[in-house]
Amino acid sequence: MSSPGCHRPKSSDSTKPSGKVAGIGDQSARLTRRVTQRKRLEKQMARVRPKIVFLTPPGGGTEELRELLAEHCQVVYADSLGPRDSDADYLVIPADPGNLGQTGLGDHERDVLLNSVGEALCLVTSGGKLLWGNRMFDTIDDDIKQVVLTAAQEAAVSFQGLDYDPGAEPPIIRREFEMGDNKLYELRMAPMIVEGATEFGDRAVGVLRDISHTGVVRKKLKAVEQAGARLNRFDRDAVAKMNAAQRLRLLEERVTKASKDVLDYDHFTIRLIDDHTGRLEPVISVGFTQDAIDLELYPAEEGNGTIGYVAATGKPYICHDTTTDEKYLVGASEARSSLTVPLMVGEHIIGVLDIESKEVDAFDEQDVQYVAQFSRYVAMALQTLNMLVVERSSTGASITGRFEGEIKAPLDDILRETDICSESIKDPETAAHLAKIRADVEAIRKRLKNVAAGPNTLLGVDDLSTVKADELLKGKRALVADDNDRIGSMIADVLGRRGCRVTLCKNGQEAINELEASAADGHERFDFVISDISMPDRNGYEVFSVASQIVPEEAIILMTGFGYDPHHSIVRASQEGMRNVLYKPFQAARLIDEVHKALTPRGSA
Template identity: 40%
Template sequence: MNDTRCKVLVLSGQGRYGPAVDALKATCEVVEAASIDLAIDALRSDQFSAIFSDSADFLPLERALVSQQANLVLNTIGEGVCIVDAEGRCNWMNKKMQAWPARVHEKIRRSCQGSFELFSKQVSPANPETPPAFNRSKRYALNIEDQQFMEMVCSPVINPAGQVVQVVAVVWDATGTRRLQQKVDAIDKAGRELVRIESDLMSKLNVGQRLKLLEEKIISYTKELMHFDHFVVRLLDRRSNRLEPVISVGIPTDALNVELYAEMEGNGISGYVASTGRSYICPDTERDPRYINGLDLAKSSLTVPLTLHDKIIGVFNIESRQRAAFNEDDRQFSEIFARYVAIALNILDLLIVERVSTSHKVADVVCSEVAGPLNDIASDTAALLDVYIGNDELRTRLKAIMENVETIRSSLNQAAQGPNTSVLGAADVVGTEDPLFTGARILVADDEPNIRTTIQNILHKYRAEVTLASNGGEACQILEEKEFDVVLSDIRMPDKNGYEVFACARSKSLTVPVILMTGFGYDPAHSIVRASQEGLQAVLFKPFKVDQLLGELRKALATRVPATV
């Protein structure tokens, strides 16, 4: 047997080629097919060197082969293809189209029927002798019960008489792209809301209320944007290099109390990100040596830096109980969102410490503080524009973000405006009988002697018992020894900051009111932000009026639980 003989396909439907076929069999391996369909099946399953057929059969065989190849192509491409007639009947569809559920077929069929009517009006000429004016396709965006989004292009099939006889539709699943667009929309909306400062609203809110409003926005937009329910925002205390938790959702207290520093080794993923400025996806917490326990039963995490002026001010850590819950899209969009969070927190800090008499100066400071981050957002968005070339809808929304950056810049100029002159006015204090102040035990901690003594003299006129501390360490020591009705502490002292004094007071009593004082300047330890989240009573901005001091103290004393003698 000669295995090297060539293989010939013989189309012998009418048996006319007996002698010729016998001659071929002497030198070739012959495969006979009784019909064109059988010949096509043979060609599909085997390879042949030649085809032997009557010349009249070649044309239908060639057409059948072309049709077969066309079907193969249409069934291989990633789009669904169908043909719909004037009655809205689907005469043919490829395998991709067949795989979609009936609700998708119905939506496509109705859209094609509408296209047929539109094309019939536009393409079919009034005069049959006039050729069709054009053959234009129409694009549709199909929403399938808000669960699936399809893109469709319909094209008319026009006969020689210039009449539309069918509509061909090419359909593809655009759910992923649409959801990507929705994320971009959410980032844009969340970013604008986070950094939008309404002066009328802010003037009516105290520091705790401002932080609460910001916290609620961050939580709301994080859930809307990324559908994450467990996260923590940590801000960097540059003096100690420690990452302090400021806002958290769904993270256990024990995990928040773990001391983390901005160092590459030994301080978990948050420390690594704060040290390097590089985002970090942890797909499996059990296999990552950098991971330090946070969320109970956490399986994966995503940590991105909070940056201002190319400097790390903190980290945004998100955790999940699902392994590999985060991908590169999550990382990319979280980085952009984190920039807005950083700007919002920084604006809050700047507004907290603004002096009313220097409103124009504050406005300049606010604008200069956020100019760099806004430029970073614009740069990141521009980079995304390059990545999504060809996706016009997504690029349009990205361009909207860039336009909103300019809106943010202009609105910030109004954020810190407003006349705010204040003086201590201690010399005018006379003092009156006030049962709230009489016998009230008040601790005053400040490293400036004139502030300590001035406040002491004012409160003595109202018959309060005042204890003075010249620094934070002394204040904490006194708090260990005595109990007070109110603690009044400066934020920036040489040894301990205002939050540390606040924490000392709360460690002795969960109900003792604490009021922090600050002058104009940035709060490097974020004492106000952190203490406000944990129940800070109020903040006084130096120089403050006597009435402001007395007013805040009255509020605190009115809600106090009597101290133990």
Template identity: 30%
Template sequence: MVKLEPGFAEVQGRRPGNQGDAGATGLADKPRLLVIERDGQPAFLTRTHLGEDYEIVTVRSVGRALAMLREKTFEGVYVDTGQLAAVHRAGVLIQADEVLEAISDGVAVVDPDLAVTWANPEFLALADPSVTTVGSKFYRALGNPEVIGSETCPFTNAVASRLPSSTVLRIGANRYLRVTVTPVFEHGGNLSQLIALTRDITDETQQQLKVNAIHKAGDELADLTPEELSEMGVEERTDLLKYNITRHMKDLLGLDFIEIRLLDRPTGRLIPLLTEGMTFVAANRELYARKENNGVTGYVAATGQSYLCRDTAQDPLYLEGAAGARSSLTVPLTYHGTVIGTLNVENAHAYAFDERDRQFLEIYARNVASALNTLELLQAEKFSAATASVEAISRELALPLDDILSDATTVLDRYAGHDDDIIARLRHLLIRAREIRSLIQKVGSTIAPEPKRSTPRPAPRLAGTRLLVVDADEAIRRSAHHLLGGEGATVETARDAHEAIALARQTPYSAALVDIRLPDLDGYATFCKLREVQPGVPIILMTGFGWDSSHSIVKARQEGLQTVLYKPFRADRLMEAVEQALRPTGDAASAASATSTIATAQVSNADQEGQDAESRATTEVQAHGS
């Protein structure tokens, strides 16, 4: 206790001369007195009045006085009356000491040399048991931990900035502390002590490290170099993806029973991709993205929500996956908000999964969905790029190849000699010219095979047909290749009637599209010649809205013409005309009746009005096109 008088503070406690408990053997040692000399003034009074009766221990700060009181036994504390503020501060510190003893975080008071002068029980529990905490350097007391936070030394940073500084320490094999250091300065600006607040963040740190590891593993799923992609086929890439998923599940999450199914959106079927540890029945079970009668997996795929089955024996949705499984966790594979499949894991123990496992698995599932989509896009992009290149090459080669075919066929048609070798070479030239188109397509499919589809791609509308287009306008011939060839037809073109007739003598066609204004023959004459060469071939006459001086369409209709195509034509009108011409004769007649009536009326008007109809027809075309 301390009693304060006007001149100085008098010590109360065991009075000098009260040596009763020293025994009969003699006088006891002088009692120890702690004197606080913050300003150095009481030293003379201390020696004069107290030094004869007490062992004097002098300190220059209240903080150090409190530390000495914890370390040694004193009979009292001497404080000059001019130090009342310091005494009040001491009381506050004592109260704070009691508070720090009770809080759950570890607290250590550290002197400027980083030696621990005081620590609460929580800090002592974190400290190295083989080291005496009080009196040891801070880091030594914690067993020389590893600094893994951004601040390499919070003590140095706190003193330099005069503000609190934090970092993360790893102590032992797998324990993490967040340390926040706050500096305490005296009135003169000198560093008095530092308060180190330590909090055990092992649980949240391990969770974050696991999340980081899952993200890193997810990034590796589809991390293939261009060289690897060029060397690996689709099956090999899929196998690598499955291998990585299985490895990550076991290493990071400790899971042995895994099932991944991909959703076939047109049918709603969930197709197995990976069935590690599942029974044969479960691996081959037909499941659909439906809330009922398709187990937990079907429910998750239908709702897009994760499902935690804590006890399979008590859950009506659960269908057996792994033999003897007692709990399961199923999450959707979602990409850009769309469910593309499911990821299911199972465990032999009930209540094996919790909300944290759900979080981990959902994070990994997003990575799996992204990897699946990336690999599919890589294949699709490669296929699309190859397709675009093939189409560009085909467009550029289409007319030159047609010229070769037309010229070679014309020579062959008019050749009057009997040299069998020349004839054979011409025929071989025709065959090879036609092979070039198919070879271009074949090379494109070899470079990038079309991605696998859950349902077969519909056959092109004109697949298997060979069409002859006869028109002096190069733009029309090029458009025919693009529009009709894009629907699966093999298109060959001729610049005039004689080339068309020569081609028809050598090659059968599914149908022929013939302009009525050719450089050498009119439409009707060409129609008749082609019918002579190939009697059954359907012929479509093409014309602009205008004067038909030869009346080709009227006369051709009298000879059985069924279809007329008016230029400039749209893609849908072109397809309708070709499909109508390709129908069997009976169907074509009934399907074409309305079109024929309109066409006849238009042709009659053109015949009657003569040349003046051309201007009106042009206006009609513009309105029709708009």
């Protein structure tokens, strides 16, 4: 109530303090008024710079507002409203009616202004008597009016009990109340201060505003917040047992439900930035065409569509019409407008959420607010799922390491006892048994270290060390890609012992080069491919995409540590036919089983 408010004059009569009001039946005056209104309307429509009159002295908080408006509007100050200002498009008056006396306006001018304010004003005593109300107050429903009068009466009583300080800002009581369906009102009440007063009187000024739109926005944001909370409500143990495809499917189901139920959107896509390649990889797409999903996009302000622009700038973008916006590329089928917002974790952009509509200009700034809030919950959910998987890996290694430390002393005791026994025992058979005990102790230690290594090892390799060549694998050409030298070598060794001819690649690009070379004329193609999904240059999905053009899709196996799939390669490859996945650390026997499955045609016994 202490800052200026902007209100459009209701009619030409209400802005003409010196004009005569036509009486009922005075057709000449009525005709003159209509002509004047028409001319004014034509003049307003033709004006490029609307005129704004500040009915308040220059200075204070109005200077900054004037500077902001001056570029597009004609701004003038006036001590009072006169004929020269009758063509104003907007009036800016003090929001606190109690300050009107400082403007130098006459009684008639004050009445005109108070009736032009787009708010219901009233003056009420502590006894509940309505002393005055402006024109808008007279038009409100009786039920609403009674609520206002009761609240203003209570405010007037409470003001009387306060200490009066003429140099301090007057107290303000603010209330909100709902009436009917989706109607929300704000009531502000302040004491009426008489010049020279030494205490607050028994009168309160009430200002009523319809803030139903604010209420609708508030409810929508609350619904988005609740949907976001549900989106991030994970059962840690259940998620830890899920593979990458199951985790992403869970998230997709939740995002889809929230988008439809809360935001009323049916077509959206989520793309995440691949840390290694910099590409925006599609991880969830609902209602988008395959051409849109296949687009190779990067965070860039130009040449990468609205999605690349938002990923590069971190700024939301509204495409009002896909047929005229040069930034728009291709998205949902028959899309005519779109809204794209960044997915952020803190200050870091991890991707984008793109929503599209079949209607032109379907999104506005209010939608930006809703979707931006929702996107924060989506980013949080993606981050949480990945963190749970990483936590599972590190926790498993930590527990195994502690277990290894706990049994170290008993194992050392066993070895000491076998050494003591060996010194006094001459029987060869007993000595052989003691040697076997020592070998078993060392095997236990080795296996514990392998388990503690988590995704960085292959389990049960020793159990298969004496197995002879496998007839199904004998002579088969295999490509193994993993940037972890230890795992790659162990897999190559296991396969090589069974008769495979293995080509070992240390990164994704090297694997792709080998695959493309094998497809050239005169070269022998690979029979099956095993690739890690998280490599520093090209991810598992990219290797799968190239390999699937050279070998059958079922002959491709992807690997990941504890189900960790930062690029969602497993999900995307599964959608395109890949059916074999190994989650590190896995048993060497499981590797052989998966290779057998990859080389066995579907339907075969």
